[in-house]
Amino acid sequence: MRSDSVIYGHDGQVVNAAWKGNAHTLLQHLREERRLTGTKEGCAEGDCGACMVLLGELTPTHDSVSWRSVNACFLPLSAVHGKLLATVESIGRPSALHPVQTAMVEEHASQCGFCTPGFVVSLYEHYLRHRAPTSVEQVHGQLSGNLCRCTGYAPILRAAESMYRLPRVARDAVADVSLLLRVRSLVDDAPSKLESDGECVMFPRSSDELAAQCQDHPDARLLGGSTDVGLWVTKQLRTLPKVIHISRADDLRAVSRTGSGLRIGAAVCLADAAIELGRDHPELSELWQRFASPAVRHVATLAGNIANGSPIGDSMPALMVLGARVMLRAGGQRRVLSLEDFYLGYQRNALRPGEFIEAIDVPARPDGLFLRAYKISKRHDDDISAVSLALALQLDQQGRIAFARIALGGMAATVKRAPATEAAMLGKLLDQATMRVASRALSEEFQPISDHRASAAYRMRVAGNLLLRAALEHAGETPTRVHCTEGAGA
Ligand SMILES: Cc1cc2nc3c(=O)[nH]c(=O)nc-3n(C[C@H](O)[C@H](O)[C@H](O)COP(=O)(O)OP(=O)(O)OC[C@H]3O[C@@H](n4cnc5c(N)ncnc54)[C@H](O)[C@@H]3O)c2cc1C
Ligand code: FES
């Protein structure tokens, strides 16, 4: 292989594609170079789903290929290096439509058609995963990253059900393990670095290789899923001369259970991390469902969310109250920081040059934990938080709060613990009276800002109300859902 070409498998063929630098997106390659124009560009930021394609990778046991939807608009072409790709063109032909496509036609689920390929890819992924119609909620979740501006969603939802009534295809277009093995061996025999016009991208295959490359290239930008960094390129037109992809480092793709809890490797995607975290902490399942869309969660990582360090990053409040630690590595040196000590200020963290996050450790769940995580955003699905709050409480035999951790997003320059609020709860019953006291403490220790997502007053009010909500939920008196949309700008 030349050191300036990306290799991937598509529709039974090995594709050798010229690599044109780190701003070269998968979508540009598909539409402009391969003329696969079924994949569309709508928003170029992962929000509309018009660019959805499927990425195939070997499962950890290496016996099958797992296919997952991803957004081609912000993924660099290099993200498919050594992988398989399926586009809407792979799914059916005009003379032999796939049941997903037939159902879309028969249910009149397409009007202008711009969004349709993305919906087809998304529903096709659902079809691969489920052999029978699923709940409406599951279909809503599956389609939460697809927007349609003209048909309306009812016919599309009907298609999601009726596709299962059509004769099932014996072998889907995307089942080719042998092609993937061929692609893998080609890539493994080739240099693990691509270069073109003064830019380069590296693909370490282990954490040791990654550690060495980070030492040699402390100026390189690490890429997990590229769901933050990709937008720096498509929206801010930033250039990235040197990039290191961590997704080929197999040991970083592992989740392991240690004696003291869960260790989530830095390259584990959010969809997989959520499954593992959900086994111990089912209370967090809605939070993960509302983190972006499936196509984003299929590549985005927890490490990327933590390192990016947005004050409204959704994973950090929950991880902080669970006592998560970040495992940092620089060359052969390792150090451990609690997540709250990782942040030094607005978009500043404790990472030193050449250092990276190797894993995130989440301690085992203590007995009697009362855990909640709330996200308040203007839209229910695929939206950015205005405020988020997580709390983890332990009650003693008398039902008094013996231990409290509370963390908030959207209330300060970083996601932050609330020590004074925690202290105000200790020794008290978990009820509304305690939460009113805690809410007053909260208003003294946070000074949120007003921005286009919410006013400072709204943020403060809603954070206090979330504490009350937790008490009501504990008492079994769940109030009306608090996905407030009204008043966010008031
Ligand atoms: C459509 C869309 C919706 C989104 N919705 C949400 C949402 O609901 N909630 C939310 O919190 N975020 C959301 N995001 C933001 C983003 O998906 C998350 O922050 C995600 O977790 C980033 O992970 P990544 O692996 O893609 O990071 P990347 O984009 O690959 O990297 C982000 C940063 O982390 C650094 N980095 C990555 N891995 C490491 C490592 N191992 N060690 C050190 N540094 C590292 C990179 O160099 C970069 O600075 C959304 C993004 C999009 C495009
Ligand atoms: S173009 Fe909108 S999600 Fe990619």
Ligand code: FES
């Ligand atoms: S059919 Fe026009 S955007 Fe969906």
